[in-house]
Amino acid sequence: GQQVMQIPQYQHVQEGEDFTTYCNSSTTLSNIQWYKQRPGGHPVFLIQLVKSGEVKKQKRLTFQFGEAKKNSSLHITATQTTDVGTYFCLSSKAAGNKLTFGGGTRVLVKP
């Protein structure tokens, strides 16, 4: 079955520093979405990437889709306490449409 691995599982970041979370698949993906879930909340859609090599930015967040469409990354610059939460990738396999969440990266920010 489709495997979507997300690393790291946990990320402790000093406020103001940058960090990156990665989502890796064993199969080619048709697209990838990123979600953020605040503690005690529900996942909220951030962005979708569709094209090979695509890069999208949302303020301090930069999302990238790999050239082979098997991996993606989310990079946050100048981390703030509002960035606390778990970031999930959600992928759809190129053949078929079953959606699979990665295990998430739990981000804690040290002030």
Place this chain on the structure above:
Amino acid sequence: DAGVTQSPTHLIKTRGQQVTLRCSPKSGHDTVSWYQQALGQGPQFIFQYYEEEERQRGNFPDRFSGHQFPNYSSELNVNALLLGDSALYLCASSLLSIKSSPLHFGNGTRLTVT
């Protein structure tokens, strides 16, 4: 414009019992998906409903069943509850006509099985 609503918010059941969770999708959405999220884990796909039929299913036993009504709302039923069924159950709605339509999640139902 109401978002996705789920009920109840919390539920405590005993092993062996049955439970029904309810979801109303975001206005304008026609597809409902259900996810199970254990503590500290990513959401696991249970199944998806469109046009009142189950269109896709994840790796969940037949104890998990669902239904979608003509107004697009949906129910998730779990029979013969096990302790391991304790989790947050999330409902997400989307629009099937838009390829890879983003999922809009409800606040979830926290199920505890004792």
